Every structure is written in structure tokens, then in C-alpha cells.
Amino acid sequence: MHNKTLAELKIGLAKREFSSVELTRHFLDRIKSLDENYNSFISVTEDSALASARQADTNLSTGEASALCGLPIAHKDIFCTNGVRTSCGSRMLDNFVPPYNARIVDNFAAAGAVVLGKTNMDEFAMGSSNETSYYGPVKNPWHTDCVPGGSSGGSAAVIAARLAPAATATDTGGSIRQPAALCGITGLKPTYGRVSRWGMIAFASSLDQGGPMAHSAEDAAMLLNIMAGFDARDSTSAERKVPDYTATLNQDIAGLTVGIPSEYFDEGLNPATEQAVREALAELEKQGATLKDISLPHSHLSVPAYYVIAPAEASANLSRFDGARYGYRCKDPVDLHDMYMRSRAEGFGDEVKRRILVGAYCLSAGYYDAYYNKAMQVRRLIKNDFESAFNEVDIIAGPTCPNPAFEFGAKGDNPVAMYLEDIYTIAANLAGLPAMSLPCGFVDEKPVGLQLIGQYFEEARMLNIAHRYQLATDWHQQSPAGIQL
Amino acid sequence: MTWETVIGLEVHTQLATHTKIFSGASTEFGAEPNTQACAIDLAMPGTLPVLNEEALRMAVMFGLAVDADIGKISAFERKNYFYPDLPKGYQTTQLEKPIVLGGHLDIELADGTTKTIRIHHAHLEEDAGKSLHEDFHGMSGIDLNRAGTPLIEIVSEPDMSNSDEAVAFAKKLHAIVTSLEICDGIMAHGSMRFDVNVSVRHKGDELGIRTETKNLNSFRFMEKAIKKEVERQIDLIEDGGTVLQETRLYDGDTDTARSMRSKEEANDYRYFPCPDLLPIEIDQAYIDAVKASLPxxxxxxxxxxxxxxxxxxxxxxxxxxxxxxxxxxxxxxxxxxxxxxxxxxxxxxxxxxxxxxxxxxxxxxxxxxxxxxxxxxxxxxxxxxxxxxxxxxxxxxxxxxxxxxxxxRGLKQVSDSGAIEAMVDEVIENSSKQIDNYLNADEAKRPKMLGYFVGQIMKASKGQANPQQVNEILLNKLNALL
Structure with missing residues (x-):
């Protein structure tokens, strides 16, 4: 059962090949016996999962099944879940049990999904390797001595390791696409505003966007159908009709123009990764798409701009974690100052502190213009680059990351080297564009991701291209050694 | 040498919306602590602000009432500082693009002339909660009921030259916002709070160094605080000292003020645009509709x-x-x-x-x-x-x-002429000596002597007889005896 896609499992449930309780138990058993190898879950919600599964079986039998009825999923531990600890990978929120659900958590509940648990992540989504989690790093199911990517490393790993068929995730600078690439799965970051941020713990509000992770583009489309939509509680949510993303998956892609940005194939790109990506592009060409060389001239500025804007927003977003109302409070504070200082010093990890410091610095008097304002100007230039490009092409394609998964500790002492792992993913966040990663080959038995970047709100076209590619290839069906247990 | 005072005001005005500026919690005054603070007001993780349109409309009303420009695009920023009554660790406010730009109003001076006071701008922002320092055994309590209450901060130009003008300006603002019904104007509830910027200079000189005295919550305290501060600055300079740019606190109960923090200690608030709230675009049609609805x-x-x-x-x-x-x-x-x-x-x-x-x-x-x-x-x-x-x-x-x-209470005035007549007759009958005196007195002296009889009658009626009728009937009867 665990090698099936969500779409296949849905058919299985409908045909009564297995019940939701059987399916749920199967995944719970796998988590119990295997997750010690991957550390991909922070919390497993066995009892409530089985209760939902029983309810789903009833609904399936009476024909009241909603879209994802009885299908197991996992939520990234950044989404608030009523009554279930939501840690955001931080000691700061190790004791935090929200009394409310994130909007998308409600959506999945309404769709009848069964939530297996909450997945591990970089602390407050700050990291590209999952090494910053308070709960320890997630291990890449393909090579357990390698990182799974981050920050949604837990969500990517549970799918790769077949501990859940699908998961939610978030992407601020590549946190869905990079771990999807490194773990050989399919992940999609929607257009900014497409998925409600209500109840999603903020890292950098103008960049954060929730999205699905799954085995295939088809599954991602099913999940996005549930996640996308206007939410009056999120002022940045787009009041715009949501198409049925599964309806256009099979459309012919002949005649589409695919832009290949030269900046995404520069000297920083691993040659073996490049070869896998080029072969994927050739497959699109084979199906009738036209490849067109384009330029995104300000690409080299995306990492520096991002590492000003994201920390600046984070420095304010994380001020609420002060030990006063919820979350971690230091022992026996002597006064207010002491409570603030020690609660934050003890509750946050190093990477979070580094970004708060950088962000506060960039916003401080005398530096604001040189850093924050300049970064915002660059952001506009990057957006303009894409707008010009989309005058000529329907979609942009390239590598998701410059390299396949690296070993733990490989970049531990050098935050800048770590930040450069996001060099191809960050621009889509700065521009607010939808983007996805799908498996397109292997380098040293490690998965490689193909990135697609779409025009605003054209997730359907992106998913269509990805699905057509996956119909012709089987990279997304590969599984790590030892998974067939 | 003549001293001249320069005063500018910042007026925090609570808007009379039913719910908070960014959440659906009630803004009603006086509830049990923390019963009107929802997850958004508590800055729970993952919660997001949504602007209360009513607060925006009220700010626009104020702008139109003082003949200001309305910012076609206005935006919220985050003002960062840590304090327990500020749950998010930043105040959502406006800085670069306020909703109300410019404006002016006229105040009447003591000599009957009017003076125009210019308004620099007014911006929308959220109020903070309250720290309670009593009854917690050396600890502090936090009440977040007020957190997120909508405010407009009205910032004047430094156009006032004494405390009377400042008070007149403040009272005029009070009159305007209460007339617009955008503020309940109840000073005791903190619905309007004043920060006063004061400096002094010799006539004709450049502007002097100013101080800011914060959070004055009555016209009287504002007047006293300004007088006190002007006096202090003049004394200081005349004694050879210099005024320091600082923030001061005035205690109305003791009529004393003290320095709270100097310019050097001032916070760097690290303002930046709030990414959770999109800029507000206001079109002319909206402004026209609000204008048409002004009371x-x-x-x-x-x-x-x-x-x-x-x-x-x-x-x-x-x-x-x-x-x-x-x-x-x-x-x-x-x-x-x-x-x-x-x-x-x-x-x-x-x-x-x-x-x-x-x-x-x-x-x-x-x-x-x-x-x-x-x-x-x-x-x-x-x-x-x-x-x-x-x-x-x-x-x-x-x-x-x-x-x-x-x-x-039997307070009814007796206007029944029969009843009054009876009382008059009774008094005349029981006062034969006084009647004789009256009848034998000079005509010019008689009116003065009436008082005695009126007093007796009023006494008899326990004060309830209509005095006009008493006078009338008494005079008729006495005249008849002549």
C-alpha cells in the first residue's frame, strides 16, 4: 500500500480493496518501526488518526466521502493544530498546544484526510538541511548520512520513506522545492496568496507560502485543490477562483515555450545535475514544447536580497516569543529583562538567533536604506526580470538545486555556503511566483530535481507539464533501497 | 527679554469601533482583564491581522472634517520594541504613508479672535494593553483588553504659543471627534490622550530644544504640565543651563514632572512596512461617499x-x-x-x-x-x-x-387659589398686631412690610405655595382692609 500514490490509494479505498483504518494502521506501523532511522516526525497522532480513519470508513460506506476521505497525510509542524503540539521545530514552542487550527488544517479535515502526525523541520523554517531542528536532524531516506534538505525535510522524508503518501509543507526560499529535490519527490510552492497563511507560523510573511508534497504531480494537484483558496483571515490571500487542478493534467504540452535561464546553468551547477536536468528538458522538447534561452539578469542578487528581507521580517515576527504568554520561559526570571533575555537565549537555536540579529541590524537606524531598502529595490528588479521573461515563454525550467544531498555537517560552519543551496529557488519567492520541483534523475544514487517556475496563478499549467513529464518517465516512482519492506 | 513658547500636540484618539483594528474582539471599556483579547490580540503564533474597515472610515471622516488630504495609498508599518503590554513585540502603525495628510482647524482665543492651527498628519494605529503594577505582590499583571483598540494619532504643527491655545486646540479636536461620533471622548477612560512637545525661545530666535511630555489624559493636566514645563525651561536657560531633548512624564496628582528618557536612550524602533497588511488604496468615490455622510x-x-x-x-x-x-x-x-x-x-x-x-x-x-x-x-x-x-x-x-x-415628597407647588386664600386669611387673622402696623404705616413703607406675611404664608404651606399667587392674593386682601 505504501508505494501507491494518493490517487491510487483513493481508488483502492473506493473499491474497498482496503479500509481507511487498514491503510492508516499500515502507515502508523511503518512510522513506528522505521522512523527511528529518519527522525521525520515530531509528533505522531495515532489515536486521532485512527478515529478519523474509522469515521472515514463510515463515510465511504455511506457514500458521503469527500475529496480526500480516508487518505493519510502528515502536516509540517509549522501549521497550528488544535489540541496537538505545534513546535515549529523549536524549543521555544516545545510546550505549545494551539487552541485553533491553521486554515489548511481545517481544509484537510473537511476533505476527510487522516492526519498521521506532525513532521520535523528546521527551527522556524530557517535552514536548508534540517540540521537546525530542536528535535534533531531528519535523515535523507536515500542516504541516511545525508541531509534531506530543508526546511520541510520531515515532510519530504516521510514521503520518500513511504511513511505517509503526502504531506503539507511551506516554502519561504525553497523550503518545499529543495527538500523535494533532495528526497526525490514532487513539491509545489503556489503563487504567493494562493494558500492561506492563517495558522501557519510566520518566518518571513511576504515570502512564506504553504504547499503540497507528494509522489507525483497528480497527487500534488489533488492536495492543492484542498489547500488553495481565499481566506478572509489572511489579508494577503488572493480573492480569486480556484480551478480544479486535476482537470487539466493531461492536456497536450505541444506548442508551449519553455524558458531556460542561462543564469541557472552557471559554473555553480554540478555538471552531473546539469546533465539530468538537460535530459528532462529534452523530454519536454520531445513532447512538442519549444525550449528558449532566456536571461534573468538579476538572479545573482536573489540570495543577498533574500538574506536581508527574510531576516528583517523574521526579526519582527519572532518578537512575540518572549516568554510572557506561551511557549518557553526561562527558570526563575528575576525581572522582566531577565525573562526576555534568557527565555529567548535558551528557547531559540543558533540559526534563528543569527537571522534575528541580521534582520534587526538591517532595519536599524542608519542601515535601513543600505540594506532593507536596497534589498526591496532588488526584489522589484527580480520581479521585473520574470515579467519580461514571461512575455516570451509560458514556463521557466531549470535545476532546483545546484547539488544533490550533501552530508551532515558539510556546511555546518559556513552559513553562506548553506544559503547558496537556495540560489535557484529563492527568486520565485521574491517574485511571488508559483514553482515546483519534480524528480528527474540521480547523481551518485541521489535524486535530482527539475524546477518549473510558472506565471502568477498558473499552477494548473505547471502541474500539467509536470504530469506529462511523469507520464513519460519513472523517476518519481523510484524508491530508496530498503523501502519495500 | 521676551520669551516665546512653541507647542505641538500629538493626540491619541481611540476610535469608537465595536471591534478592534485588526481583530474581531470587542473594544468595550471596563470588562474583566483579558476577557476581550482574542488569539490575534494575544499574538498567538500563526494569527494574522485584518484591517477593520470601520476604523479606516472613521480616520477618513476625521481627515475630511479638518480639511485634510486623504492618502490615496496608505500603509501600515511595524514599530518594534519589547514590552509586556505589546504582545507582538511590535506596534502596527503608520509612518511613511499615513491616512490623513495636512489639515487645519480654528481655535477661538481669549480676545475673541480666531487662530488657525495646522495639522501635520494623522495616522491609524493599534493601542497597547495595560500593565497593572498593584495587587500582584511585587509582580506585574498584564491586561490585554485594550491591546488592538484602534487609534488615530493626530499630530499638530507647532503652532500653539501657550497652554490656553493648546487646551483650546485639544478641546476643538474633542468637539470634532465627538461630533463625528468617531470617539466617545470620555477622558477618564483614556479615550483621548495627549503628548505635548514644548520648547521656548527668545522672540525671533530659531526654535529651541523641545521636550515631549507624554500621556496626559485631561485638559487640566495638560494645561498644568505645559505651564510647568515652560517655567522649567525658562528657569533652566536663565540659570545658564540648556534644555535636553528628552521624554518626560507628568504626574497630575502631585503636579510634578520627571525625565523618562533622553534622546540618547531613545529606542531605535526599526520601522518597516508590515508584510501582513497590504497597502490601502482609497479611491475618490469612497472619499466622496464618506464626505456625503459627515454629520x-x-x-x-x-x-x-x-x-x-x-x-x-x-x-x-x-x-x-x-x-x-x-x-x-x-x-x-x-x-x-x-x-x-x-x-x-x-x-x-x-x-x-x-x-x-x-x-x-x-x-x-x-x-x-x-x-x-x-x-x-x-x-x-x-x-x-x-x-x-x-x-x-x-x-x-x-x-x-x-x-x-x-x-x-409632597413637593408640589400649591397653585390652588382657594387653598392659598385660606392660608392668607388665616395668617391675617393670627397677625392682628402686624396688620395694624401695616395699615397705619406710611404707604411708601408698606411694600417692605409685606415680607413678614409672605414668610408666614410660605411657612404655613411648607414652602409649596406658588409665591407669585401668594403675593397677588395677599395684596388684594390687605388693600381691601385699607
């Missing part, structure tokens, strides 16, 4: 009161500047039909009572309807003015309806 403003009402009710300019000001007072006065007049009496009572007895108990007119235990009912009893001579004051006193204690008070 009568204080200046127009002042004029109307003078014309419609034949009030003096002074009385029209007393009754018409504050919207709640104006409303009270007009309701009373409408119900009792006598504008002159209504004006006398609202600006006299009622105002004195409110003043002595430091209450706003909205808090008056005697409603306009009840006062009107009492005035009717004066008009129809059921009670005298003196008795009416007695009845009012009882009404103030919460006994309400004047008729039942008059009835229960």
Missing part, C-alpha cells in the same frame, strides 16, 4: 445654535462644542419645548454636578428625557425653580422620574 461639525452647530435657539455665542459654545452635550441639550429642548430653560439647566445645574463629580455627560444619572420632564413641571408651575433644584438632586441620586419624586 454636522462643531463650527456649523455653533452657528445654528445661536440662530435656532437664540443663544449667545458663549452659550452656543458651551452647549454645542461637545457632541454629547449638544445632543443632550437638543433632546431636552425637544422634549420640554423651552430652549431657554433647557439651556440654563444643561449649562448650569447639570454641568456643575458633572463637573463636581468628574463625569462625562454620557455618564449622567439624569437623562435628557428626565431633565425635560422636570423642566416641564417648572413651566407649568407645578414646582418652583428652587424646588426643582431639590427634585433634581433626588433625580441625580438615581430616583429617576421627577413626577413621582414630586408626588412622594
Amino acid at each position: 454636522e461639525l462643531p463650527d456649523a452647530r455653533h452657528q445654528r445654535f445661536m440662530e435656532q435657539y437664540q443663544l449667545s455665542s458663549y452659550d452656543a459654545g458651551v452647549l454645542g462644542d461637545d457632541a454629547a452635550t449638544a445632543h443632550y441639550f437638543e433632546t431636552t429642548t425637544e422634549q420640554c419645548g423651552d430652549a431657554k430653560l433647557a439651556a440654563n439647566w444643561v449649562s448650569g445645574e447639570l454641568a456643575a454636578k458633572l463637573n463636581s463629580e468628574d463625569m462625562a455627560i454620557q455618564q449622567s444619572p439624569v437623562s435628557a428625557e428626565q431633565l425635560a420632564a422636570l423642566i416641564k413641571r417648572i413651566s407649568d408651575k407645578t414646582v418652583s425653580n428652587k424646588m426643582a433644584r431639590e427634585v433634581f438632586e433626588v433625580m441625580w441620586q438615581g430616583e429617576g422620574d421627577p413626577d413621582s419624586i414630586i408626588e412622594a
Whole structure:
């Protein structure tokens, strides 16, 4: 059962090949016996999962099944879940049990999904390797001595390791696409505003966007159908009709123009990764798409701009974690100052502190213009680059990351080297564009991701291209050694 | 050498919305601590702000009322600082793109001339909660009911040159925002709070160094704080010192002020645009619609009161500047039909009572309807003015309806001429000596001697006889004896 896609499992449930309780138990058993190898879950919600599964079986039998009825999923531990600890990978929120659900958590509940648990992540989504989690790093199911990517490393790993068929995730600078690439799965970051941020713990509000992770583009489309939509509680949510993303998956892609940005194939790109990506592009060409060389001239500025804007927003977003109302409070504070200082010093990890410091610095008097304002100007230039490009092409394609998964500790002492792992993913966040990663080959038995970047709100076209590619290839069906247990 | 004072005001005005500026929690005053703070007000993780459109509309109303420009695009920023009554660790406010730009209003000076005070801008922001330092055994309590209450901060130009002008400006603002019904104007609830920027200079010199005295919550305290600060600055300079740019706190109870922090200690608030709230775009159609819905403003009402009710300019000001007072006065007049009496009572007895108990007119235990009912009893001579004051006193204690008070306490004025006649006859009969004296007295002296008989009759009627009738009947009877 665990090698099936969500779409296949849905058919299985409908045909009564297995019940939701059987399916749920199967995944719970796998988590119990295997997750010690991957550390991909922070919390497993066995009892409530089985209760939902029983309810789903009833609904399936009476024909009241909603879209994802009885299908197991996992939520990234950044989404608030009523009554279930939501840690955001931080000691700061190790004791935090929200009394409310994130909007998308409600959506999945309404769709009848069964939530297996909450997945591990970089602390407050700050990291590209999952090494910053308070709960320890997630291990890449393909090579357990390698990182799974981050920050949604837990969500990517549970799918790769077949501990859940699908998961939610978030992407601020590549946190869905990079771990999807490194773990050989399919992940999609929607257009900014497409998925409600209500109840999603903020890292950098103008960049954060929730999205699905799954085995295939088809599954991602099913999940996005549930996640996308206007939410009056999120002022940045787009009041715009949501198409049925599964309806256009099979459309012919002949005649589409695919832009290949030269900046995404520069000297920083691993040659073996490049070869896998080029072969994927050739497959699109084979199906009738036209490849067109384009330029995104300000690409080299995306990492520096991002590492000003994201920390600046984070420095304010994380001020609420002060030990006063919820979350971690230091022992026996002597006064207010002491409570603030020690609660934050003890509750946050190093990477979070580094970004708060950088962000506060960039916003401080005398530096604001040189850093924050300049970064915002660059952001506009990057957006303009894409707008010009989309005058000529329907979609942009390239590598998701410059390299396949690296070993733990490989970049531990050098935050800048770590930040450069996001060099191809960050621009889509700065521009607010939808983007996805799908498996397109292997380098040293490690998965490689193909990135697609779409025009605003054209997730359907992106998913269509990805699905057509996956119909012709089987990279997304590969599984790590030892998974067939 | 002549000193000149330069004063600018920042006025925090709580908007009278039902719910908070970024959440659906109630803004009602006086609830149990933390019962009106929802997940958003508590800055729970993952919660997001949504702008209350009503707050925006009220800010636009204010802008239009003071002839300001409305920012076609206005934006919120985050002002970062740590304090327990600020749950997010930043205040959501406006800096670069405020909603109200410019504007001006006229104040009347003591000599009867008017002076125009310019407004620099007004911006929307959220109020903070309150830290409670008593009753917590050396610890502090936090009440977040007020957190997220919408404010407009109105920032004047430094156009005022003494405390009288500052108070006149503040009172005019109060009149405007209460007339617009965008603020309840209850100072005791902190609905309007003033920060005053004060500097002094020799006439003709450049602007002096200014200080900011924060959080003054009454006109009286503001006046005293300004006088105190002007005096301090002049003394300081005349003694060879220099004024430091600093933030000061004034304690109204002790009439003392102290430095809170100097410029060097000032926070770096690291303002930046709030990414959770998109910039607000306002089109001309919206502005026109708000403009069309503006209620009568204080200046127009002042004029109307003078014309419609034949009030003096002074009385029209007393009754018409504050919207709640104006409303009270007009309701009373409408119900009792006598504008002159209504004006006398609202600006006299009622105002004195409110003043002595430091209450706003909205808090008056005697409603306009009840006062009107009492005035009717004066008009129809059921009670005298003196008795009416007695009845009012009882009404103030919460006994309400004047008729039942008059009835229960037997305060009814006796206007029954038969009854009065009988009393007069009785007094004449029992005062033969005084009657003789009266009849034998000089005609010129007689009017003075009437007082004795009137007094006796009033005494006999326990003060309830209509004095006019007593006089009339007595005089007739005495004349008949001559």
C-alpha cells in the first residue's frame, strides 16, 4: 500500500480493496518501526488518526466521502493544530498546544484526510538541511548520512520513506522545492496568496507560502485543490477562483515555450545535475514544447536580497516569543529583562538567533536604506526580470538545486555556503511566483530535481507539464533501497 | 527679554469601533482583564491581522472634517520594541504613508479672535494593553483588553504659543471627534490622550530644544504640565543651563514632572512596512461617499445654535462644542419645548454636578428625557425653580422620574387659589398686631412690610405655595382692609 500514490490509494479505498483504518494502521506501523532511522516526525497522532480513519470508513460506506476521505497525510509542524503540539521545530514552542487550527488544517479535515502526525523541520523554517531542528536532524531516506534538505525535510522524508503518501509543507526560499529535490519527490510552492497563511507560523510573511508534497504531480494537484483558496483571515490571500487542478493534467504540452535561464546553468551547477536536468528538458522538447534561452539578469542578487528581507521580517515576527504568554520561559526570571533575555537565549537555536540579529541590524537606524531598502529595490528588479521573461515563454525550467544531498555537517560552519543551496529557488519567492520541483534523475544514487517556475496563478499549467513529464518517465516512482519492506 | 513658547500636540484618539483594528474582539471599556483579547490580540503564533474597515472610515471622516488630504495609498508599518503590554513585540502603525495628510482647524482665543492651527498628519494605529503594577505582590499583571483598540494619532504643527491655545486646540479636536461620533471622548477612560512637545525661545530666535511630555489624559493636566514645563525651561536657560531633548512624564496628582528618557536612550524602533497588511488604496468615490455622510461639525452647530435657539455665542459654545452635550441639550429642548430653560439647566445645574463629580455627560444619572420632564413641571408651575433644584438632586441620586419624586415628597407647588386664600386669611387673622402696623404705616413703607406675611404664608404651606399667587392674593386682601 505504501508505494501507491494518493490517487491510487483513493481508488483502492473506493473499491474497498482496503479500509481507511487498514491503510492508516499500515502507515502508523511503518512510522513506528522505521522512523527511528529518519527522525521525520515530531509528533505522531495515532489515536486521532485512527478515529478519523474509522469515521472515514463510515463515510465511504455511506457514500458521503469527500475529496480526500480516508487518505493519510502528515502536516509540517509549522501549521497550528488544535489540541496537538505545534513546535515549529523549536524549543521555544516545545510546550505549545494551539487552541485553533491553521486554515489548511481545517481544509484537510473537511476533505476527510487522516492526519498521521506532525513532521520535523528546521527551527522556524530557517535552514536548508534540517540540521537546525530542536528535535534533531531528519535523515535523507536515500542516504541516511545525508541531509534531506530543508526546511520541510520531515515532510519530504516521510514521503520518500513511504511513511505517509503526502504531506503539507511551506516554502519561504525553497523550503518545499529543495527538500523535494533532495528526497526525490514532487513539491509545489503556489503563487504567493494562493494558500492561506492563517495558522501557519510566520518566518518571513511576504515570502512564506504553504504547499503540497507528494509522489507525483497528480497527487500534488489533488492536495492543492484542498489547500488553495481565499481566506478572509489572511489579508494577503488572493480573492480569486480556484480551478480544479486535476482537470487539466493531461492536456497536450505541444506548442508551449519553455524558458531556460542561462543564469541557472552557471559554473555553480554540478555538471552531473546539469546533465539530468538537460535530459528532462529534452523530454519536454520531445513532447512538442519549444525550449528558449532566456536571461534573468538579476538572479545573482536573489540570495543577498533574500538574506536581508527574510531576516528583517523574521526579526519582527519572532518578537512575540518572549516568554510572557506561551511557549518557553526561562527558570526563575528575576525581572522582566531577565525573562526576555534568557527565555529567548535558551528557547531559540543558533540559526534563528543569527537571522534575528541580521534582520534587526538591517532595519536599524542608519542601515535601513543600505540594506532593507536596497534589498526591496532588488526584489522589484527580480520581479521585473520574470515579467519580461514571461512575455516570451509560458514556463521557466531549470535545476532546483545546484547539488544533490550533501552530508551532515558539510556546511555546518559556513552559513553562506548553506544559503547558496537556495540560489535557484529563492527568486520565485521574491517574485511571488508559483514553482515546483519534480524528480528527474540521480547523481551518485541521489535524486535530482527539475524546477518549473510558472506565471502568477498558473499552477494548473505547471502541474500539467509536470504530469506529462511523469507520464513519460519513472523517476518519481523510484524508491530508496530498503523501502519495500 | 521676551520669551516665546512653541507647542505641538500629538493626540491619541481611540476610535469608537465595536471591534478592534485588526481583530474581531470587542473594544468595550471596563470588562474583566483579558476577557476581550482574542488569539490575534494575544499574538498567538500563526494569527494574522485584518484591517477593520470601520476604523479606516472613521480616520477618513476625521481627515475630511479638518480639511485634510486623504492618502490615496496608505500603509501600515511595524514599530518594534519589547514590552509586556505589546504582545507582538511590535506596534502596527503608520509612518511613511499615513491616512490623513495636512489639515487645519480654528481655535477661538481669549480676545475673541480666531487662530488657525495646522495639522501635520494623522495616522491609524493599534493601542497597547495595560500593565497593572498593584495587587500582584511585587509582580506585574498584564491586561490585554485594550491591546488592538484602534487609534488615530493626530499630530499638530507647532503652532500653539501657550497652554490656553493648546487646551483650546485639544478641546476643538474633542468637539470634532465627538461630533463625528468617531470617539466617545470620555477622558477618564483614556479615550483621548495627549503628548505635548514644548520648547521656548527668545522672540525671533530659531526654535529651541523641545521636550515631549507624554500621556496626559485631561485638559487640566495638560494645561498644568505645559505651564510647568515652560517655567522649567525658562528657569533652566536663565540659570545658564540648556534644555535636553528628552521624554518626560507628568504626574497630575502631585503636579510634578520627571525625565523618562533622553534622546540618547531613545529606542531605535526599526520601522518597516508590515508584510501582513497590504497597502490601502482609497479611491475618490469612497472619499466622496464618506464626505456625503459627515454629520454636522462643531463650527456649523455653533452657528445654528445661536440662530435656532437664540443663544449667545458663549452659550452656543458651551452647549454645542461637545457632541454629547449638544445632543443632550437638543433632546431636552425637544422634549420640554423651552430652549431657554433647557439651556440654563444643561449649562448650569447639570454641568456643575458633572463637573463636581468628574463625569462625562454620557455618564449622567439624569437623562435628557428626565431633565425635560422636570423642566416641564417648572413651566407649568407645578414646582418652583428652587424646588426643582431639590427634585433634581433626588433625580441625580438615581430616583429617576421627577413626577413621582414630586408626588412622594409632597413637593408640589400649591397653585390652588382657594387653598392659598385660606392660608392668607388665616395668617391675617393670627397677625392682628402686624396688620395694624401695616395699615397705619406710611404707604411708601408698606411694600417692605409685606415680607413678614409672605414668610408666614410660605411657612404655613411648607414652602409649596406658588409665591407669585401668594403675593397677588395677599395684596388684594390687605388693600381691601385699607
